[in-house]
Amino acid sequence: MIIETALEALREAAQKGHVQNPAEFFNKAVRHAWKPNELFQEKTEMNSFNDWWKVAYSQGLLGTATQVDDVQQVLTTEGRWVPFSEMVDSHPLQSL
Numbered sequence: 001m002i003i004e005t006a007l008e009a010l011r012e013a014a015q016k017g018h019v020q021n022p023a024e025f026f027n028k029a030v031r032h033a034w035k036p037n038e039l040f041q042e043k044t045e046m047n048s049f050n051d052w053w054k055v056a057y058s059q060g061l062l063g064t065a066t067q068v069d070d071v072q073q074v075l076t077t078e079g080r081w082v083p084f085s086e087m088v089d090s091h092p093l094q095s096l
Contacts, residue, residue, distance in 0.1 A: 005035050012036040052088055055096045062087070 006029035013019045028034070049065075049072055056062055056074075063075045065084070072084035 002030055002033060005033070006030045008036040009034040048088075049084055052084075052093045052096075055093060056087070056091060059096055061091060061096075 006026055009029045010019065010022060010026050013025060014022065019025050053065065053074075060077060063077060065072060065074045067073065068081075073081045074084055074087050075081055076087075
């Protein structure tokens with residue numbers, strides 16, 4: 001998780017043009033457990049959901065989605081609401 005978070009921090013900083021040496025930035029981000037700002041992280045999570053959603057929906061795995069108490073939920077074809085994190089664990093994008 002630290003490496004993934006450090007990569008997100010690097011991506012955010014690079015998008016803003018704040019990275020002169022990506023390897024050094026990444027090294028410091030891992031050592032100091034840097035995190036991207038909350039807005040960037042939410043955008044990244046939403047992009048992941050959208051990428052997964054398009055494929056899962058086209059394959060008939062689910063019907064709709066909503067957010068409840070800041071948790072993304074998807075409605076399965078069986079009519080059961082499941083957190084997105086649970087669905088993506090059982091149906092990763094790479095396996096769809």
